[in-house]
Amino acid sequence: DTEVTQTPKHLVMGMTNKKSLKCEQHMGHRAMYWYKQKAKKPPELMFVYSYEKLSINESVPSRFSPECPNSSLLNLHLHALQPEDSALYLCASSQDRLEDEQFFGPGTRLTVL
Amino acid sequence: AQSVTQLGSHVSVSEGALVLLRCNYSSSVPPYLFWYVQYPNQGLQLLLKYTSAATLVKGINGFEAEFKKSETSFHLTKPSAHMSDAAEYFCAVRDYGGATNKLIFGTGTLLAVQP
Numbered sequence: 001d002t003e004v005t006q007t008p009k010h011l012v013m014g015m016t017n018k019k020s021l022k023c024e025q026h027m028g029h030r031a032m033y034w035y036k037q038k039a040k041k042p043p044e045l046m047f048v049y050s051y052e053k054l055s056i057n058e059s060v061p062s063r064f065s066p067e068c069p070n071s072s073l074l075n076l077h078l079h080a081l082q083p084e085d086s087a088l089y090l091c092a093s094s095q096d097r098l099e100d101e102q103f104f105g106p107g108t109r110l111t112v113l
Numbered sequence: 114a115q116s117v118t119q120l121g122s123h124v125s126v127s128e129g130a131l132v133l134l135r136c137n138y139s140s141s142v143p144p145y146l147f148w149y150v151q152y153p154n155q156g157l158q159l160l161l162k163y164t165s166a167a168t169l170v171k172g173i174n175g176f177e178a179e180f181k182k183s184e185t186s187f188h189l190t191k192p193s194a195h196m197s198d199a200a201e202y203f204c205a206v207r208d209y210g211g212a213t214n215k216l217i218f219g220t221g222t223l224l225a226v227q228p
Contacts, residue, residue, distance in 0.1 A: 004156070033214070040201075042203055043203075048214050048215070050214060088154075096214065099145050101147055102157075102159075106155055107154075107156050
């Protein structure tokens with residue numbers, strides 16, 4: 001299985017809502033990532049988990065809260081988002097060697113009203 | 114710090130023509146370089162990667178890239194474009210800094226293929 005899955009595919013939420021994005025991989029990868037991608041831009045790294053511990057937080061606002069319950073799962077909890085947070089949210093995973101590529105999921109298209 | 118520059122945010126070719134997408138890197142250490150493709154409303158898919166084993170790297174869908182240290186380049190080519198190649202292409206370099214799991218992406222090149 002060489003796939004990263006993400007749910008939901010689409011999400012519409014109000015600024016007062018709480019929602020979560022889910023990511024799963026079964027490739028035995030020990031690093032997992034959250035990216036935010038705006039239209040016509042490259043992905044922007046948000047968080048990195050390495051061996052289930054948060055290793056990178058790219059100064060992301062606290063309204064985004066990541067969680068890694070186990071080595072296969074990655075969640076992104078959303079609360080009190082702003083309309084400018086509307087974007088494609090991508091999850092990725094990889095082994096932890098420098099030469100290893102990241103495998104990306106299909107993304108969750110988030111719209112904040 | 115590592116960085117990549119993609120020249121040309123938009124490239125248009127005719128079906129059957131050569132595809133050339135440019136990527137130049139900046140790195141003080143031997144780089145690990147990647148090319149990804151992204152179709153509309155999808156995630157990124159790896160086309161190929163350079164890990165110093167060979168300077169000419171062959172990837173999926175008929176793409177290849179040549180690592181040229183003297184030119185600090187890793188351009189992506191395909192001899193004959195197909196309509197299905199229309200997509201966004203990103204060049205990326207591995208960050209050697211303290212956060213060794215980071216990928217530094219270029220700004221992307223949107224490839225259009227004309228019939």
